Amino acid sequence: MPESSSVVVDAPVVRTATPPGGRRAERPGRTRRAGPPDRARRAEATAVPPPRRRWKRRLATLVVAGLLVAVSVPAARFVMAERERVAQEAALARAIAQEADKRASHEATEVQTSRSMSESGRAVAARLLVLATCASTGAQPSGPNGRLPASALCAVPPSGTQLRADAAEAWATLQEAFKKAHGRYPCVNNGYRSYAQQAKMHASNPGMVAPPGTSNHGLGLALDLCTNSDGRAGTSAWAWMDAHASEYGWDIPSWARPGGSRPEPWHWEYVASGDRVS
Template sequence: MSRRAWLSRRRLAAATVLVTLVALAVPAALHVQGKRQAAAEAAALARQITAEVDRRAERESTELRASRSLSTSGRAMAERMRILTDCDSTGDQPSGPNGRLPASALCAIPGSGMLLRADAAEAWASLQEAFKETFGRYPCVNNGYRTYAQQASMHAGNPSMVAPPGTSNHGLGLALDLCTASDGVAGTSAWDWMDAHAPDFGWALPSWARPGGSRPEPWHWEYVASGDRVS
């Protein structure tokens, strides 16, 4: 065999081997590439699923927070007109005479039976429903509306602490006192709740009655939403 023929055979054999190797390598490479692509697609899908789970969790968390908020002061405020169904708190409310409000203008609040002017009674009823959701009970109330005669009697017995008749918000049905041995004590959990949430329902502790005020009475709360209060 001539040298040229031998070289031709060698080249042919080498080419055959190369074609064979390529034929084997290409599917293997495609297989590896397919695995990598499948892995990348799976990772992308996992990220999408995780993101969707996170979004749903955030929505549920937001809805839960909103539900909890609504279950306290929000829900109580939304339902405030349904609490005292026989109490006419709509329309104009009487602003006096102090200590001589007509019986038709007054409503009893649940639990204590204390009287307040209709709009103040509705607001307080809503407040104490929210209070009850936190503490499992209504706040302890020992004073509400006072007639002129009642205010005069109390003032005579304790002139340094009780306002003269005709000058107190009690006589307008816009003030009440919490029990001085329990919920009316500043710093208790009940009082702290009142201090934080009562304004949401139109009730507030006057500056003079706050701890450190000119005449501290942390038990004395007034309905301020009406704008009828006196100092």
């Protein structure tokens, strides 16, 4: 029997997947397919693009940058203008609010002043308003006794007593001083009397009332205090009048004083005038 010879046959190399972090192992029975070297692949990946491609990329970058600038500049200007407009409107609103507050404060002060003004204060204001239209200086409008024109007379608040302008102003000043002393105005019964009023009163009481056309009431230069209060001698009001009335041009004639020829302690005349009936 021939001598057996052993034949060695190379097993095929089998290619397996490359494990992570290493080279792929080769299995027997599978032949490895040749590929490009690693160095060649790296060179291809890092290859510099041609000059024409680089120029196109730069141009595209510049175009995009230009578009961004073109859009952002107007937007920035709009934002700045809008902020300025809002700031101006806010400043205007603050100014309007401040002016409104000032006016409201002023009106509130006026209302408070008006409310705090006492009745006497309003009477003083009314008196000043009335007397402002009276010609209390210079030649006084005149006329027959009891027939004075309306322009010659002034109504003195708060009683509304009518007197000639110069006598009215003096009496208004007197009654303010009286009020400081007594806390009220003197009680006045009447002042100017027309001729018809004089005639009527004389007819009803000829012993006490002067004949019509002869009384200082007809000239707007006399008034009567209330006979049951301030016109009574012996009262504090009458005593004050007797002591201070002459300081303001007013006095009681001697015949009307207590103990006079015809006592009328309520009758007072503006003696500062040079044209009264004596």
